[in-house]
Amino acid sequence: MFCYQCEQAAKGEGCTRIGVCGKQPDVAALQDLLIHALKGLSLYAVEGRKVGVEDHEADVFTCQALFSTLTNVNFDPESLVKLVTQAVELRDALKAKVKAAGGKTDFSQDAANFKPADNLEGLLAQAEKVGLKSDPTIDPDILSLQHTLLFGIKGIAAYADHAQILGQEDNSVYAFLHEGLAATLNKELGLNDWLGLVLKCGEVNLRTMELLDAGNTGTYGHPVPTRVPLGPKKGKAILVSGHDLKDMAELLKQTEGKGINIYTHGEMLPTHGYPELKKYPHFYGHYGTAWQNQQKEFAQFPGAILMTTNCIQKPQGSYIDNIFTTGLVEWPGVPHVTNKDFSAVIKRALELPGFPEDVPGKEVMVGFGRNTILGVADKVIEAVKNKDIRHFFLVAGCDGAKPGRNYYTEFVEKVPKDCVVLTLACGKFRFFDKDLGTISGLPRLMDVGQCNDAYSAIQVAIALSKAFNVGVNELPLSMILSWYEQKAVAILLTLLHLGIKDIRLGPSLPAFTTPNVLDILVKNFDIKPISTPDQDLKAILG
Known part of the structure; x- marks a missing residue:
C-alpha cells in the first residue's frame, strides 16, 4: 500500500500500512486498480472522440468511479471490485465502437488490455503492479505533476458528479477527464507538457464548479442570509x-x-x-x-x-x-x-429517542453567496474607498485532525477590525461561531458556502476587480487556504489557472509536490506555506 493523496498522509510522506483515513490495504489496492482500469477506458474514449464516438454511460461512470477513490468515500472492497469489473466492460464496449468507426484500438499499454482476475487475491496481485509508485523509472518531478493532475481530476469528477445529478453536464469536462487519465500512460510528455495539463485541470474545474453552481442555484434558488x-x-x-x-x-x-x-x-x-x-x-x-x-x-x-x-x-x-x-x-x-x-x-x-428538550444555543449566519455579496457591492466599494474596509481575507478550505490547523482560528481572531473575512468549506468550523461584528452594516465574517462555492468567491473577486478597474492580484484581497483532499487540489489549480498569486497554503504542503515542482509554483505564482498568524498578517498588511 502507498497513498499520499490527502494532507494527513502518514509522517507527511504517505500511508503504507493502513490509511490515516481508515482505508485498509485491500481497499487502497482496489482503488489503484480501478484508476488503472479507467486509464485504459480513457485511451479508447480519447480515440473515440476523434472519430465521432461518445459514450455517455462511460462518461458518467468515469466520474462516479473516480469520485469513489477520493479520500473518505468508498471503503467497501466488494463495491470496488464491481467498479473495476464495470470499468473493463465499458472499456471493451467502447473499444468495439471505436474500432467500428475506424479509430485506433491497437494500444499496447496494459491498462488498455488487462483482464481482472476472478478472485480478490488475484486482483490484489494485479494492483501491486499499478500503484502510485509502481514505476521507479519515472522522473520524480514528472511523477509529481502526474499525481497533481490525477488528484485534481478526482476533484473535478466529484463536482461533475454532483452537477450531473442536477442535470448539468458539459462534454468538454468528460473529455478532459479522459484526456488527463490517458496522458498518464504517455511516456513521451515532458515537464512543460505536464505543467500545461495541470493548469488545464484548473481551467476545467472552474467550468465544472460553474455547472454545479448552476445546478444548485437553478434548482434550489440562490442562497440568502x-x-x-x-x-x-x-x-x-x-x-x-x-x-x-x-x-x-x-x-x-x-x-x-x-x-x-x-x-x-x-x-x-x-x-x-x-x-x-x-x-x-x-x-x-x-x-x-x-x-x-x-x-x-x-x-x-x-x-x-x-x-x-x-x-x-x-x-x-x-x-x-x-x-x-x-x-x-x-x-x-x-x-x-x-x-x-x-x-x-x-x-x-x-x-430512536430524539432530543428530550429544547437546548438554547448560539446561531450562525450562512447564505453569503455571490448574489448576496454582489447585491451590496455598492456598499462594499464605498466602504473600501472610504477606508472603512482595509482588506479582505478568504480563509477557506478543508478541516482535518492533523496538528497545525489552530493557525486558522488564531488568524481569524487576529484579523484587524477594519478587515472582512470570507470563508467557505469545512475549514470554517475552526471559527464559524465567532462574532466578529460588522463594518458599515456588513458582517465581518461571511460564509460563502461549501468547497465548490469557491466559484462564488471567484466571481465576487472578478466583479470587484472590474469595479475598481484593477487586476484580481491588485485587490485588497488575500487567500489563506487549508487543504485536505482532492477537491481542494482542484480548486487550488483553478486559482493558479486564473493567475491568482500570493496564496498561503497549509497546514502543510502536499507530500506529492517535489522541491523542484514547488520551486516552479513559487516562482510563477508566489505560492507559499503559512508561517504564523502574526507573521503572515504583518507581511500582508504591513
Whole structure:
C-alpha cells in the first residue's frame, strides 16, 4: 500500500500500512486498480472522440468511479471490485465502437488490455503492479505533476458528479477527464507538457464548479442570509452530513409531517440558505462541526444519521446501528440507501429517542453567496474607498485532525477590525461561531458556502476587480487556504489557472509536490506555506 493523496498522509510522506483515513490495504489496492482500469477506458474514449464516438454511460461512470477513490468515500472492497469489473466492460464496449468507426484500438499499454482476475487475491496481485509508485523509472518531478493532475481530476469528477445529478453536464469536462487519465500512460510528455495539463485541470474545474453552481442555484434558488440555530430542538431527529443538496431535498420531502427535525453536519451547513430547502419548517438547525469530529459527535446524536458524498470515518459501535450511507459513500456493513428512498433512515429516526428538550444555543449566519455579496457591492466599494474596509481575507478550505490547523482560528481572531473575512468549506468550523461584528452594516465574517462555492468567491473577486478597474492580484484581497483532499487540489489549480498569486497554503504542503515542482509554483505564482498568524498578517498588511 502507498497513498499520499490527502494532507494527513502518514509522517507527511504517505500511508503504507493502513490509511490515516481508515482505508485498509485491500481497499487502497482496489482503488489503484480501478484508476488503472479507467486509464485504459480513457485511451479508447480519447480515440473515440476523434472519430465521432461518445459514450455517455462511460462518461458518467468515469466520474462516479473516480469520485469513489477520493479520500473518505468508498471503503467497501466488494463495491470496488464491481467498479473495476464495470470499468473493463465499458472499456471493451467502447473499444468495439471505436474500432467500428475506424479509430485506433491497437494500444499496447496494459491498462488498455488487462483482464481482472476472478478472485480478490488475484486482483490484489494485479494492483501491486499499478500503484502510485509502481514505476521507479519515472522522473520524480514528472511523477509529481502526474499525481497533481490525477488528484485534481478526482476533484473535478466529484463536482461533475454532483452537477450531473442536477442535470448539468458539459462534454468538454468528460473529455478532459479522459484526456488527463490517458496522458498518464504517455511516456513521451515532458515537464512543460505536464505543467500545461495541470493548469488545464484548473481551467476545467472552474467550468465544472460553474455547472454545479448552476445546478444548485437553478434548482434550489440562490442562497440568502439565514440564521441557523446550533442548539437542538425537542423531538425526533435526522442528521445529514456530506455535500449533496438533492439528497437533502428528497429527505426533507419524505419527512414532511412525520415529526422529525432535520439537522445538518459538516459541509451541509450552507444548505440552510437555499430558499427551496429552507422553506421546510422541520429543516431546523446545525449539529456538530467538521467531518473529523464525527465519531464523537455522532455518538451523542440521538437520531438517525445519513452520510452523503465524502467525509465518512469508520462508524463506531455506539452509533453503527443508526448510520446510513447513500450515493457513492459506502462502508462495509453499513446500510446503503439507493434510489433516494430514505424510508429506512426515517424508520430508524422514529425508533430512536430524539432530543428530550429544547437546548438554547448560539446561531450562525450562512447564505453569503455571490448574489448576496454582489447585491451590496455598492456598499462594499464605498466602504473600501472610504477606508472603512482595509482588506479582505478568504480563509477557506478543508478541516482535518492533523496538528497545525489552530493557525486558522488564531488568524481569524487576529484579523484587524477594519478587515472582512470570507470563508467557505469545512475549514470554517475552526471559527464559524465567532462574532466578529460588522463594518458599515456588513458582517465581518461571511460564509460563502461549501468547497465548490469557491466559484462564488471567484466571481465576487472578478466583479470587484472590474469595479475598481484593477487586476484580481491588485485587490485588497488575500487567500489563506487549508487543504485536505482532492477537491481542494482542484480548486487550488483553478486559482493558479486564473493567475491568482500570493496564496498561503497549509497546514502543510502536499507530500506529492517535489522541491523542484514547488520551486516552479513559487516562482510563477508566489505560492507559499503559512508561517504564523502574526507573521503572515504583518507581511500582508504591513
